[in-house]
Amino acid sequence: MHERVLLIEDEPHIVEALSFLLTREGLSVSTHADGSNAAETAARLTPDLVILDVMLPGKSGFDILNEIRGTEGMADTPVLMLTAKGQSRDRAAAQAAGASMFMTKPFSNREIVANIKALLE
Amino acid sequence: MGISASYLNLIEHNRRGIAGRTLLAIARELELQPSELTEGADASLINALTETAKTHSSAQPEVDRIEEFVGRYPGWAKLLSELSRVSREQRETLTAMTDQMAHDPFVSETMHQILSNITAIRSTASILATAGDIPADMQARFLANLHGDSQRLSETAQKMVDFFDHDGETDPSGPATAVAHDFWASHDHVPPPDAQPALKCGPHDAPVLHSTLERYQSIQSALPAEAFASTAAKHGFDPLTLAQQYDTSVMAILFRMAQMPPDMGFPVFGLIEVDMSGAVLMRKPTPELALPLYSSACPLWPIYRAFAQPGQVLRATLEMPSGDRVLTYALSEPLGNGGYDLPALLRSTMIFSADHRVMSQAPAAPVLAGLHCSVCPRKHCDARRVDYILA
Incomplete structure (x- = not known):
């Protein structure tokens, strides 16, 4: 059974590249591009791991993470947060909201795949 | 006079400066004005150099010989003091510009x-370079993505260059206002009561800062923070009711609500104040609503509509493209007494909060607004004046 990853990211070309990479690694990838109902999608799919962008249209990644952590059965789901800012306050906010890992854009393919595998172990 | 002959000799040969009681005693003895004796050994110059020496203590300047330095080489001393002042002002300008970089939407x-x-380019290029067996249709798709992303990157970079390229022009109101903004931000928007005397000289001499400091000091005595906090909570943080309760102006209430000490549990209110040209006079952003540093906010904000109804408090809920909502109160008032046949000068103030205790008073139908057009993704907005940069 493939492990399931939910990628919540609004930049379509990043979505395509990451989906391609992760599918090749044997993962099943679902995607969601809008912040407004991302937590509902996560609750419906109950993925094994969530990749979550911080800046999304409709709702911030931090708010979505809070909602995911409040969803039954998802309190311990690994969440990898992505941001294009990389400021220390974003990192602190991600940790406070319960992110499992935090990566800043631009990242290398090798690095993100390694981190995702580590979170799924 | 209480000084030794050798010290007097040093003074006579400009190797020591004189000030304070010694200066007065010598002046009295010689029947001269003290100012006639201090020429060339300016006490303020000595003070300035002492400050400079403290700031750059790693160079181990001979602080105990500053008076001698000023006495013997007054021109070099003035030059050093002037260079130090220029350096300090440039540091402050740099800080203001860094603030703009960090906070400009x-x-x-x-x-x-x-x-x-x-990120998209790096990730896609890496796939094309390292993954050997990519299906032809995917390969074509990734190449098209690379082309599109590189084009967008070039356009966005050009917009960034245009944003900073002012052909060397500077806004004379910019640095002074930035100093005021920096001051308010560094004091958590609540100035210490004794701040004003310390800010009356030097680069802090910004009219905007003094005007707001004076207003703060007047409301601080009229509306003490602790009593105000409990009264405001009792009346649902409603500015009109509070103005009636305290028999004061609504503007004073708005200002007080946005300038409460941060440790009192009072709802956090942001504030923006603009003149009739739209220039930002004062700003206190909150996490829910960023604010422009100088101008160019969203024209749908009630702070601008308030200019059409001076003296009328406007209440509106603003919904940002992110979905964040804030309740706003806006009010414009005339500045000074004006003059015959002159246009009225108005200043408009808007406070806002996303606190649930405040939002309970919010009108249900929000105004769908943004920060300013270039970062607002809303399509079909009649108020749009420039394109959304990510469109």
Whole structure:
């Protein structure tokens, strides 16, 4: 059974590249591009791991993470947060909201795949 | 006079400066004005150099010989003091510009777009370079994505260059206002009561800062923070009711609500104040609502509509493209007494909060607004004046 990853990211070309990479690694990838109902999608799919962008249209990644952590059965789901800012306050906010890992854009393919595998172990 | 002959000899040969009681005693003895004796050994110059020496203590300047230095080489001393002043002002300007870089919504949004583009390009290029057996249709798709992303990156970078390229022109109101903004931000928007005397000289001499400090000091005595906090909570943080309760102006209440000490549990209110040209006079952003540093906010904000109804408090809920909502109170008032046949000068103030205790008073139908057009993704907006940079 493939492990399931939910990628919540609004930049379509990043979505395509990451989906391609992760599918090749044997993962099943679902995607969601809008912040407004991302937590509902996560609750419906109950993925094994969530990749979550911080800046999304409709709702911030931090708010979505809070909602995911409040969803039954998802309190311990690994969440990898992505941001294009990389400021220390974003990192602190991600940790406070319960992110499992935090990566800043631009990242290398090798690095993100390694981190995702580590979170799924 | 209480000084030794050898010390007097040093003074006579400009190797020691004189000030204070010694200066007065010598002046009295010689029947001269003290100012006639201090020429060339300016006490303020000595003070300035002492400050400079403290700031750059790593150079181990001979602090105990500053008076001698000023006495023997007054020209070099003035030059050093002047260079130190220029250096300090440039540091402050740099700090203000850094603040603009960090908080300007356009810069922040553009940087986000540039980094997202770079991420997509890097990731896609890496796949094309390292993954050997990519199906032809995927390969073509990735190449098209690379082309599109590189084009967008180039356009966004050009917009960024245009944003900073002012052909060497500077806004004379900019640095002074930035100093005021920096002051308010560094004091958590609540100035210490004794701040004003310390800010009456030097680069802090910004009219905007003094005007707001004076207003703060007047409301601080009329509306003490602790009593105000409990009264405001009792009346649902409603500015009109509070103005009636305290028999004061609504503007004073708005200002007080946005300038409460941060440790009192009072709802956090942001504040923005603009003149009739739209220039930002004062700003206190909150996490829910960023504010422009100088101008160019969203024209749908009630702070601008308030100019059409001076003296009328406007209440509106603003919904940002992110979905964040804030309740706003806006009010414009005339400045000074004006003059015959002159246009009225108005200043408009808007406070806002996303606190649930405040939002309970919010009108249900929000105004769908943004920060300013270049970072607002709303389509079909009649108020739009420039394109959304990510469109």
